[in-house]
Amino acid sequence: MCVGLDTDLDKIPRHLLDSEDPVFEFNRQIIDATHEYAVAYKPNIAFYEALGPRGWESLAKTLEYIPKNIFTIADAKRGDIGNTSKLYAKAFFETMDFDSITVAPYMGEDSVKPFLEFDNKWVILLAHTSNVGSADFQLIIDERDHRPLYEHVIIKSREWATTDQLMFVVGATRADKVERIREIAPENFFLVPGVGAQGGSLEEVSKYGLNSECGLLVNSSRGIIYVSQHENFAKEASKEAAKIQQEMARLLDQYT
Amino acid sequence: MCVGLDTDLDKIPRHLLDSEDPVFEFNRQIIDATHEYAVAYKPNIAFYEALGPRGWESLAKTLEYIPKNIFTIADAKRGDIGNTSKLYAKAFFETMDFDSITVAPYMGEDSVKPFLEFDNKWVILLAHTSNVGSADFQLIIDERDHRPLYEHVIIKSREWATTDQLMFVVGATRADKVERIREIAPENFFLVPGVGAQGGSLEEVSKYGLNSECGLLVNSSRGIIYVSQHENFAKEASKEAAKIQQEMARLLDQYT
Numbered sequence: 001m002c003v004g005l006d007t008d009l010d011k012i013p014r015h016l017l018d019s020e021d022p023v024f025e026f027n028r029q030i031i032d033a034t035h036e037y038a039v040a041y042k043p044n045i046a047f048y049e050a051l052g053p054r055g056w057e058s059l060a061k062t063l064e065y066i067p068k069n070i071f072t073i074a075d076a077k078r079g080d081i082g083n084t085s086k087l088y089a090k091a092f093f094e095t096m097d098f099d100s101i102t103v104a105p106y107m108g109e110d111s112v113k114p115f116l117e118f119d120n121k122w123v124i125l126l127a128h129t130s131n132v133g134s135a136d137f138q139l140i141i142d143e144r145d146h147r148p149l150y151e152h153v154i155i156k157s158r159e160w161a162t163t164d165q166l167m168f169v170v171g172a173t174r175a176d177k178v179e180r181i182r183e184i185a186p187e188n189f190f191l192v193p194g195v196g197a198q199g200g201s202l203e204e205v206s207k208y209g210l211n212s213e214c215g216l217l218v219n220s221s222r223g224i225i226y227v228s229q230h231e232n233f234a235k236e237a238s239k240e241a242a243k244i245q246q247e248m249a250r251l252l253d254q255y256t
Numbered sequence: 257m258c259v260g261l262d263t264d265l266d267k268i269p270r271h272l273l274d275s276e277d278p279v280f281e282f283n284r285q286i287i288d289a290t291h292e293y294a295v296a297y298k299p300n301i302a303f304y305e306a307l308g309p310r311g312w313e314s315l316a317k318t319l320e321y322i323p324k325n326i327f328t329i330a331d332a333k334r335g336d337i338g339n340t341s342k343l344y345a346k347a348f349f350e351t352m353d354f355d356s357i358t359v360a361p362y363m364g365e366d367s368v369k370p371f372l373e374f375d376n377k378w379v380i381l382l383a384h385t386s387n388v389g390s391a392d393f394q395l396i397i398d399e400r401d402h403r404p405l406y407e408h409v410i411i412k413s414r415e416w417a418t419t420d421q422l423m424f425v426v427g428a429t430r431a432d433k434v435e436r437i438r439e440i441a442p443e444n445f446f447l448v449p450g451v452g453a454q455g456g457s458l459e460e461v462s463k464y465g466l467n468s469e470c471g472l473l474v475n476s477s478r479g480i481i482y483v484s485q486h487e488n489f490a491k492e493a494s495k496e497a498a499k500i501q502q503e504m505a506r507l508l509d510q511y512t
Binding site: 057075094105107112137141152156198 | 262264300302303305306312316333334335336338340343346350361362363364365367368385388390391392398402405408409
């Protein structure tokens with residue numbers, strides 16, 4: 001399970017607003033309460049960027065606080081021409097020390113490759129996303145081979161990277177697509193958002209998406225971190241994380 | 257003409273590295289030297305993000321320093337699910353006060369619309385970009401109507417916004433595409449990167465891209481700001497900006 005740190009000053013418990021760095025304080029307590037159930041943490045960069053320079057300070061402190069054995073994902077959806085992607089990669093892999101970053105594929109190979117030039121770092125490329133708008137362009141069918149755009153993204157990008165460097169974002173809200181994507185990318189890990197607040201089914205995603213090495217990193221953000229608005233929010237988040245993690249363990253047993 | 261502020265500590269004149277904020281000091285002198293020739297400035301956000309929180313401070317100071325009558329573009333290529341795009345919009349339109357932001361279309365309507373909900377702000381959507389990788393996915397042909405992906409992005413997004421809210425990124429390196437895009441988006445402004453260091457022809461872009469209200473915002477970054485590495489770099493940048501601006505004025509006369 002991946003815990004999404006979509007930390008929003010408008011949504012965190014009110015009593016934290018008096019602390020010196022409320023965003024970090026919230027994250028610190030959430031990490032303390034959930035790290036035994038989490039294999040990854042995924043800060044959503046927009047939430048920190050919206051706060052200006054102090055948001056980036058809170059993000060750096062959060063990243064530093066995450067136990068070193070837990071995988072970290074910068075959910076940033078970056079991607080630009082080569083010399084620019086190289087600087088985005090530097091921002092998240094050197095200036096900060098994330099293990100991975102989410103990348104948008106629209107600009108093609110030379111916009112993605114700079115992120116792949118770092119040792120022991122991962123690119124998590126958008127394939128089929130969990131939102132309604134994913135249907136606008138990702139499902140356009142290529143007249144040459146009758147494959148949708150998102151399949152082209154997967155097939156082409158697998159030529160650029162090993163399965164130890166490249167994962168795909170595969171939304172839980174389209175379980176029918178998960179099965180198809182597992183066929184064309186049997187070994188790659190999938191980062192799966194959309195379970196919980198967005199309505200995706202964990203059972204269906206597991207049924208169609210698991211492979212022999214698990215192969216799924218299912219994210220929950222709002223469903224864990226905002227389960228309570230009270231002083232005991234961290235304890236409640238811990239209970240919820242435990243519950244989801246147990247459900248995942250059960251499904252892993254059942255489907256692999 | 258738009259001047260791209262791709263300010264890189266490895267490329268600015270060495271004598272500036274002693275100043276308190278070298279990035280801002282470089283930008284300040286470039287803005288002083290070029291503002292009479294520029295209608296827009298476009299900081300490339302990756303260059304600031306790579307420096308961590310102090311990069312964001314330099315960016316905020318730069319934005320503050322740009323004369324208020326000059327249009328500002330956050331070249332950020334952001335885009336995510338609705339609640340997240342809303343926070344990216346907040347970062348660039350509220351926390352900072354940019355006039356516009358470049359947005360990536362892969363995630364569709366609900367990832368773009370939050371940027372359109374701000375008064376007097378512009379979205380500059382990636383359509384056909386200037387890099388080699390643009391051919392990987394942007395040219396995929398839809399089997400239903402035989403249009404490439406980038407045309408779908410243009411046609412669909414024009415339903416979401418007025419021509420006073422929406423521009424397109426149209427790379428100068430593919431002049432053949434500029435003509436076609438002008439047909440399907442006759443009134444929209446195009447932000448045109450790729451003239452200069454990337455090899456696009458200003459003459460061809462003008463010939464095919466100009467409309468009755470001009471309709472083109474041609475960007476030059478490295479070709480202006482890094483024309484000299486010496487103490488007189490700003491003066492040299494000014495000369496180069498004047499030259500490019502005069503060439504643009506001539507082409508505007510010739511083709512409209």
